[in-house]
Amino acid sequence: MDIVTKLLLVLAVILVSMILHEFMHGVTAYWLGDDTAKVNGRLTFNPLRHLDPFLSFILPLILAVSGGPIFGGAKPVPIDPHKLRWGEWGMALTAIAGPATNFVLAFICFALWATLRPIGLTEDFLLLGFQVNMGFCIFNLIPIPPLDGSRVLYAVAPDGVRQIMASMERFGLIVVFVLIFFLGGLFGQIMSAGISGMFDVYVSLFRII
Helix, strand or coil: CCHHHHHHHHHHHHHHHHHHHHHHHHHHHHHCCCCHHHHCCCCCCCHHHCCCHHHHHHHHHHHHHHCCCCCCCCCCCCCCCCCCCCHHHHHHHHHHHHHHHHHHHHHHHHHHHHHHHHHCCCCHHHHHHHHHHHHHHHHHCCCCCCCHHHHHHHHHCCHHHHHHHHHHCCCHHHHHHHHHHHCHHHHHHHHHHHHHHHHHHHHHHHCCC
């Protein structure tokens, strides 16, 4: 696959993956009683309402060109936790809906690839879809605000940890950027290990030789 084709495929996969990721955040919140995402126009498949220039495009494309694991994110969906049923657990469910969507998409891409492989079809975009979605899933589960993993951790963390997380809320993404910038190699190795690990799990599951 030449670099131009790969970049175009990465962009296509990112659009689908991130739109569904953010859409499911908003839908889950709406199901749990919070209409904030709907009021702010986030219950839509319009990519312009969800995608972040750096997290959704620049970062994944840089990683694609460099050959590293592809991951990224989008603009956080506005949520009013006071409107959600089940309090902190409702917030955790809303948060996990995004990475869970990417996990399901990764599984679907791999399943299609595994199904087509025995008949001689190994579509590159299916493996790319698996890699991108699994990367998005793992990245967004990092427990640093405002990434989704922090919402899940908040539901089970003691008060002291919650206070630290709350103080990080406004500049949490800066922490993530700093980690990527200064520890990019280590960060990439961890992401690659996670993606490769899940690939091996799926290979075993589908018994691919």
